[in-house]
Amino acid sequence: MPRIFDNIDLNLLPILQQTLASSYRADFCVGYFNLRGWRYIAEMIDRYSGGLGNCCRLIIGMPIDSRHEINAIYNMRSQPRGYGDLGEIFIDKETALKRKQSMAQELRTQLTRGFPTNEDEAGLQQLSRQIIAGKLKIKLFTAYPLHAKLYLAYHNERLHPNNPRTGFLGSSNLTVSGLQKQGELNIDVLDHDATKKLEKWFQDRWNEFGCEDISQEIVEVIRHSWARTELIPPYHIYLKIAYHLSYEAIAGSKEFMIPAEFAEILFDFQKAAVQLAARHVTRRGGVVVGDVVGLGKTMVGAALMKIFDDDYHLSTLIICPKNLVNMWQSYVDRYRVRAKIISISKVQKELPKLEHNYRLILIDESHNLRNRGGKRYRAIADYINKNTCKCILLSATPYNKNYVDLSNQLRLFIADDTYLPIKPERFLREFSNGYNGEAEFHSKYNCGTHTLGAFEKSEYADDWRDLINLYMVRRTRSFIKNFYTETDRETGRKYLLFQDGQRSYFPDRIPKAIKFPLTETDPYAQLYSPEVVEVIGSLNLPRYGLANYKLPRPKQAPNEGEKKQLENLSRAGKQLKGFSRTNLFKRLESSGIAFIQSLRSHILRNFVYLHALEHNLEIPIGTQDAEFLRVQKDEDLESIIDSLEPEELEDSSGEVEVSELSNYPEHSIVNYSQQAQEIYQIYQQKYRNRFKWIRADLFKIKELKKDLLSDAQALMNILKTCGSWQTKSDQKLLALINLLTKKHPQEKVLVFTQFADTVNYLVGSLQSLGMAQVDGVTGQSRDPNQLVTRFSPVSNGRVGDRAISPESQIRVLITTDVLSEGHNLQDCAVIVNYDLPWAIIRLIQRAGRVDRIGQQAAEIFCYSFLPAEGVDRIIKLHDRLLQRLQQNAEVIGSDEVFFEGEDYQEYQQITLNLYNEKAGTLDEPEDNEVDLTSEAFQIWQQAIANNPELETTIKNLDNVAFSTRSHSPNLDQPEGVLLYMKTSSYNDALVWVDREGNQVTQSQVAILKAAACSPDTPAIPRHKLHHELVEVAKELVIEAEKQEGSKLGKPGGVQYKTYYRLKNYLQNFPLFASEELQKAHDQMYKYRLQESAIDTLNRQLRLSISDRQLSELVLSLWQDNRLCFLETEGAIEEPQIVCSLGLFTGN
Missing domain, CATH: 3.40.50.10810 (Tandem AAA-ATPase domain)
Structure with a gap:
């Protein structure tokens, strides 16, 4: 009686191994062949001497997978060529060749699934050697589906006269699962006559037309797989990672065409x-x-x-x-x-x-x-x-x-x-x-x-x-220089090439100092003194700290609206105080006239409050006199200081409106009080809705009045001391005039200052001296863009515009930082910092206005005004102000954050560098924050540009490929393995594990950098732990996938959102729930979406497609078999390993 091998009570594999161990040749015919499964019998085949009559012959009977077989059987419309009744077989050489090529590709795909092991690698290499040595010959049966499973071993008749052949017949394929890991039904065949007939049957199939030798194709499959004996260069793995990480950029370049107007x-x-x-x-x-x-x-x-x-x-x-x-x-x-x-x-x-x-x-x-x-x-x-x-x-x-x-x-x-x-x-x-x-x-x-x-x-x-x-x-900029520019052979400078052949160079920024004297007679020097700074630091600034004057128990309790206003005052007070104090000091550094005007405005505002308090009137708070000050055509940060909206403080790029009366009174309490009364009436009558109003009796009136008057008197004393402003004695202005008329009399010059008052002062002063083609831009300019194009017509595409004649062009443009972002001004290569913003980034942004694509100059001159005596006075005055701010526990705006710790020291150093004209001071800071997709895309693009053959090499590098390179480990970058996978939802997953299997990082940025190497980096032999660590890393990804979602993927994913939108649609509109639509919906629950379906559905979801349109789209994709990947025999529901790179010392 034959024995039954079902892999339950009795396993086929050990008996088959024993039988083959005593054989000298064998014939196998199976439906499916798993290359990895060969290692379980490879040792026995190795004993064969090889050659005709002394080898193993293997027929693979299923040239197409079972899904296609079922389609062929049940397709009522047509049958594939070559599949009639088996008695009426017709097959031609061309069809046989196509099926052979298809099987080779299927076997190649086999090795891109799962994970590598040391045993599988050795087994696959042994399989290849046995074919080459003639110990194994493999054919593919292409004539028709051959689902037979036969294992026939031949023994030496002299040694086994009673059992020259042993057969096993049943259901087990030559796969890992078929031999031992799933239930099967096989029997042994020992009868002489039966085994003789089986031998003849096999020989007939072996010689039948359409049974094609596929041995060399399998050798090539293994030679190009991860199990190859040749070491893969680490650089190829690095490029494979970069290629896959740049998928978004590559897909975008294919999906979106550049409009013709921009091409x-x-x-x-x-x-x-x-x-x-x-x-x-x-x-x-x-x-x-x-x-x-x-x-x-x-x-x-x-x-x-x-x-x-x-x-x-x-x-x-x-x-x-x-x-x-x-x-x-x-x-x-x-x-x-x-x-x-x-x-x-x-x-x-x-x-x-x-x-x-x-x-x-x-x-x-x-x-x-x-x-x-x-x-x-x-x-x-x-x-x-x-x-x-x-x-x-x-x-x-x-x-x-x-x-x-x-x-x-x-x-x-x-x-x-x-x-x-x-x-x-x-x-x-x-x-x-x-x-x-x-x-x-x-x-x-x-x-x-x-x-x-x-x-x-x-x-x-x-x-x-x-x-x-x-x-x-x-x-x-450094990224663009490295990847997108060409190099001038004569000068070595980098440039971009326009379509018309013109070059756009990357110029050097040259810092220059304009050192102006501070003499005793200079009105600016009189203001820029320790005594004035001390006054600024000692101001009470009660308008910005009203919360400190709240009555704990006012006679008439505040209503809900007033309570909210009082809470807002508490929240904003210290920030506004610090902002106001630093703003006064910055205006002092900008120009004497700007500082004087600011003092007058500050005094007048205080008297507006005093007027309200003395007459028990409501106090205007919020953006107190914003509209009134706009009417007065001046700007300063103070106009919106009272606003509790922080972004308001940033909106106008460092310039805001202040009040400026055309004929200020003498600096006396009486005259300021009279002026304040008039302004208060304007507020009440014309601009009441512009402000928030609060009762004066909610505050400690006596204390508040005292501090308001004290500040006003201190500021009036400064004004009395300095007297009227004398333009002809302004050494800073005279230095600017010398620059514009002597050093750069013909060039276009862009002058930056923080304040509109300074802009107006400089424009008026220069025009009064007869300088033509001078104009200014502030936040209140009606059409800044028109002034920009008159100043820089070439870079704004206005060359030849009749509206911009040479006579109407601007040569000297004086502007606030309103033009420090968003405009093209690169017709100019000379900029001037009339004052230095405390936010260092503003200095760099100013240079960036002219250091842009299209700049023709090799050098950009960046002038900064600094006292000729040195920067010690500036630094000492800053220190004193900073000390006062810290004593008051006041904070300042986000742009002034450098005023703390190392940032303040950096500001002081930059001021010193500007004074000494140190090269590189105004260069863009070192910035490596490039998005990973762009970086990976350019790594890929540059590599294939340098060596075009690499494109084919890397794209043909099968998944699961690996390499190892020498690595010098440290605490953050230990020895281990970098693994790159595609998850079941086709997301990128990178993980780095150390040699103990602990996760180092999953940061794509960190892993790409760790993988980086040069084309000539040598590969070293695989570490014995490599495959084991790849499996550990794979399990980390799989575990994360389990935690993150079900078969539908993550809640925010395309499949999840599409499934549940369709579910709701089918429930709410059962009349539209066709049988086909229901099947498509069910398929989405069981199988993952095809990549093309993900792209299509995602795009439409982003465009807010309706539920009905979504149902039609899903149905169309389902009908075209483009919706989901349908599971097949042997399919693996795991993330797919793309590649891995070992990092080991190589010792």
């Missing part, structure tokens, strides 16, 4: 930004274009608007600073984009009144929305949420020193519960030291680990770099 004017790096940003917008709902100053973000934004207008019929709502409105209008007109433009200062009024629901919003200088508690922020966020808008944010400084600045901008289009494919793992590692897992994190912080809220808990740059990669396109 000839955008540089390659700008085109790459447009295409990547467009993909982010369609897939993720928004993008931050964060290229550094001067790289053309405005052009990128304009091209993006054109793409979404042309391809998706979306008109755009542009929100920008008021001084950029006309510039954006010119872009809209020039490129025929459907768009509406609103100044950011008007969003609260304008957005609720918009009749058209814009689905795409572009926000220029989006860093102005860093505070999500602000009124403007809320107005914009409400509009975006209401209309499900996609967002394009433009900012060269998306965050300053606080990463929450960035997250607040991202929150404009990312909801609190949006599931992100990454988490702040560096922070979570620290968190896990004191807590147990993600559940406790959620309990403590009330948010998931894969949300924006989780990232806001982290202060680690690595965490934020990973987040930036998802939503930002950011390149630096």
Whole structure:
């Protein structure tokens, strides 16, 4: 009786191994062949001598997988060529060859699944050697499906006369599962006659037409797989990682065509930004274009608007600073984009009144929305949420020193519960030291680990770099120089090449000092004294600290509205005091006239309060005299200091309005009181709605009056001491005149100052001396863009414009920092810092206005005004003011954060460097914050540009490939393995484990940097732990996938959202629930979406497709077999290993 081998009571494999051990040749015929399964019998086959009659012959009977077989059997419309009744077989050589090629590809794909092991690697290499040695011959049966499973071993008849052949017949394929890991039904065949007939049957199949030798193809499959004997260069693994990480950029370049209007004017790096940003917008709902100053973000934004207008019929709502409105209008007109433009200062009024629901919003200088508690922020966020808008944010400084600045901008289009494919793992590692897992994190912080809220808990740059990669396109000047420029052979300078052949060089910034004397007769020197600084530091500033004067128990208790006002006063007081004090000092540094005007305004405001208190009138608070001061045509930070809206303090780039009366009275209490009475009446009668009003009897009137009058008298004493301003004695002004008439009499010069008062003073003084072509720009200029184009017509595309004749052009433009961002001024190569902003970034931004694409000069001269005696006086005065601020526990605005610790020391050093004209002082700070996708894309692009053959080599490098290179470990970068995988939802997953199997990081940025190496980096032999560590890393990814979601993926994913929207649609509209639609819906629950379906559905979901349209789209994809990957025999529901790189010492 035959024995039954079912792998339950009796396993087939050990008996088969024993039988083969005593054989000299064998014939196998199986339906399916798993290359990894060969190692279980390879040792026995190794004993064969090889050659005809002394080898193992193997027939693979199923040239197509079982899914195709079933289709062939049950397809009522047609049958594949070659599949009639078996008695009527027809097959030609061409069809046989195609099936042979298909099987070779299937076997190649086999080795890209699962994970590598030492045993499998040795077994596969042994399989290849046996074929080469003639010990194994493999054929593919292509004539028809051959599902037979036969194992026939031949023994030496002299040694085994009673058993020359042993057969096993049944159901087991030559696979790991078929031989031992799943239930089967096999019997042994020992009968002489039966085995003889089986031998003949096998021989007939072996010789049958359509049984094609596939041995060499299998050798090639193994030779190109991870199990190859040849070492793969580490550089190839590095490029494979870069290639896959740059998928978004590559896909964007294929998915989005650059509009014809932009094809000839955008540089390659700008085109790459447009295409990547467009993909982010369609897939993720928004993008931050964060290229550094001067790289053309405005052009990128304009091209993006054109793409979404042309391809998706979306008109755009542009929100920008008021001084950029006309510039954006010119872009809209020039490129025929459907768009509406609103100044950011008007969003609260304008957005609720918009009749058209814009689905795409572009926000220029989006860093102005860093505070999500602000009124403007809320107005914009409400509009975006209401209309499900996609967002394009433009900012060269998306965050300053606080990463929450960035997250607040991202929150404009990312909801609190949006599931992100990454988490702040560096922070979570620290968190896990004191807590147990993600559940406790959620309990403590009330948010998931894969949300924006989780990232806001982290202060680690690595965490934020990973987040930036998802939503930002950011390149630096050094990045552009390294990857996109050409080099001038004569000078060695880097340049970009325009379409017309012109070159745009990257100029050097040359710091120059204008050293003006401070003499005893100089009115500026009289003001710039320790005594004046002491007065500023000693001011009470009661208007900005009203909370300190609140009555604890007023006679008439405050109502609810007044209570809220009093609470706001308490919250803002110290910040406003510090801001006011530093603002006075900055005006003093700017110019004497600006300081004097500010003192007069400050005195007058105090007397307005005194007038209200003396007559028991309401006190005007908030933006106290903003509208009145606008009428007076002057600007200063103080006009909005009273506002409790922090973003208001930042909106006008360091310049705000102040009151200036054309004929100020003599500096006496009587005259100021009379003037204050008139202004108070104007406030009450004409501008009452502009302010918040509060009862005077809620405060300690006597104490408040005393401090208001004390400050006013101290400031009046300064004015009396310095007397009237004498322009002819102003040494700083005279030094500027000398620069404009002697050093640069013909060149265009851009003069920066922080204050409009200084702008007006300089413009008036220069024009009074007869200097032509001089003009000024402030926040109150009606059309800054018109002045910009007159100053820099070439860079603004206005060459030949009749409206800008040579006579009407501006040679010297004097401006506040209102032009320090967002404008093209690169016709000029000389800038002047008439005063030094305390925020260092402003100095660099000023230089960046002219150091932009299109600058023709090799050098940009950056002049800064400093006292000839040196910078000691400046530093001492700063120290004194800082000491006073600290004594008062006052804080100042975010732009002045350098006034603390190391940042203040840095400011002092930069001031000294400017005085000494030290090279590099005004260069862009070292910035490596490039988004990972752009960086990976350029690594890939540069590599294939240097060696075009690499493109084919890397793309043909099969998954699971690995290499090892020598590594010098340290605490943060230990020995171990870098693993790159694709998750079941096709997300990128990178993990670094050390040699003990502990996770080092999953940061894509860190892992790409760790993998970096040069083309000539040698590979070293694989470490014995490599494959084991790959499996450990794989399990980490799988475990994370289990925790993160079900078969539908994550709650924020395309499959999850599509499934549940369809579920609701089918429940609410059962009449539309066709049988086919229900099947498509069920398929989405069981199987994962195809990659093309993910792209299609995601794009439409972002465009707010209706439920009915979504159902039609899903049904169409299902009918075309383009919806899901259907599971097949042997399919692996695991993430797919792409590649791995070992980092070991090599000892």
